[in-house]
Amino acid sequence: MDKRKTMANFIRIVENGSLSSAAEATGQSVASLVRSLAALERHLGVRLLNRSTRRMALTVEGEEYLAWSQRMLADVDDMEQRLEARDGIVRGVLRLTAPVEFGQRYVAPVLNGFLKEHEEASAELTLSDEILPLLDEHLDLALRIGHLRDSTMIARRIGGTRLVTCASPDYLRASPVIDNPGSLREHACILLSSQGRHWYYRHNGKELAESITPRLVCNQVRAATLACLQGLGITRLMHYQVADELAEGRLIRVLESFEPAVLPIHLVYPHALQLSPRVRAFVDWACPQLEKRTPDPRVRRL
Template sequence: MDKLKAMATFVRIIDHGSLSAAAEAQGQSPGAVVRSLAALERALQVRLLNRTTRQLALTEEGQRYLDHCRDILARIDREEAALRDDPDTPSGTVRVTAPETFGRYHLAPLVNRFLQTHPAMRIQLVLDDRPLNLVEAGLDLALRIGQLPDSSLVARRLGTMPTVLCASPDYLASRGVPDLPAALSNHACVTFAPQGPIWRFRMAGEELAVRIDPTLVTNQIDSARQACLAGLGFGRFFHYQVREALADGSLVRVLQDYEPAPAPVQLTYPHAALLPHRVRYLIDWLTPQLAPQLTAA
């Protein structure tokens, strides 16, 4: 048995979430991947994965061995990368995703500037409000706002972003300004579909959940913002999504004292140790450029 190859196969099974997906990624048959895993478990005399036809779950020994494999493979990757890469002249393609509005206003201009000064680099920029799976979508790097649901991702924290509640001046003039979050149950609301019908606030240091009955539910932030601008009710947005409307007065921020804790803004990627030099270089370049744009609003 080729131990290093078996270790790499084991890591790929975890990263891709199934034996069949790992087999496809390696250009092997599912049977070959199963045999590789079985041989590795026999050599170690421990079970690494509990598996059924539908699910894989790491054992405690499997989690420890996974970390061990990542460390060893990363060291090999770094040594090989040092032979290939010129640290002063990065090259190759980096696939990046970010939320649509934030990416358009903040990330895209930086990407343009980066490419002007690094002609050997190529960037594929995917702007999408859906939290795309990096491995499944073939992405190297994601800018994420909010807590990460996937604990396997590595994150470089850039700053935080407030979540604000706002409505148009016309709506507030006709319906009044709520003095407490609970009053929203008597108001029209517009919501971005992933937010759901429960809006969370802070009161006296504790989290407060308020159920709303939305007038409009949409899967597009722009549609939710336009509805609020049209006076259809209250909306909750990350501050960058309504910054211009708040600045020119077409939307008014309310209940600021009850806003939830600002959401973390992070550059995320699958594995820090196995990160290609071109991706690490872009992260190091973007971090000081993006961080100053995330001052608390």
């Protein structure tokens, strides 16, 4: 049992008032917090919280353990911060996650530059299109695309993106005009399996859903992009995934007036934990660079 983590989880449960609120605030699952609390109570041999379906309350032992845990963790964090920052050198392991394609294109180069600048630091970069819970996975930071749920996470916005519909010039020259989402029924479409069988658009404040019968379904962005470049059909991807191809004219953007709203891109990290010097250093290093590197979907590059 990780005593420090279980103590911190206990504090978060009490501070947030419920298991579900604590789970949302910390990025963990409710089941994980239940297991953590149960393990702590077994280890101590006492009940810390009386829980029912509607409320929970600290026991006498729980009140004492809460006050002691808060003092202990505060002292440990304070000492670690002072020791780690004693000489101004960034050191330790930085653990972060990002979506696969965005991570390969933008996060990895920035992280590599950071490690070259800080020779005593190391990093673990996990690229996954799943939303990994930071605390459950022992992660320091995450890059998230899309609107964030309310939580106690700190979020630094570094840009935005949106879904864009595009095709190769050769395909468009040989195919019927595409002037509204309904026109897609006359075209070969290339789908990502994660998108389902509907493409969603917005026009004059209304959401439009177009059912797609695909010619090709891919589970990877680069396979869908290649099929589109080779003239197989029309695809719909995040702008940053095809920004270079659009800028070079190898793909043409269509249905721009029907595109959905911009999705924000954030770098997020736990709010409840005091930032270590290495995390603070990376945030200060990475945010300006990611802001510059992330292509703006509202701007056409010539």
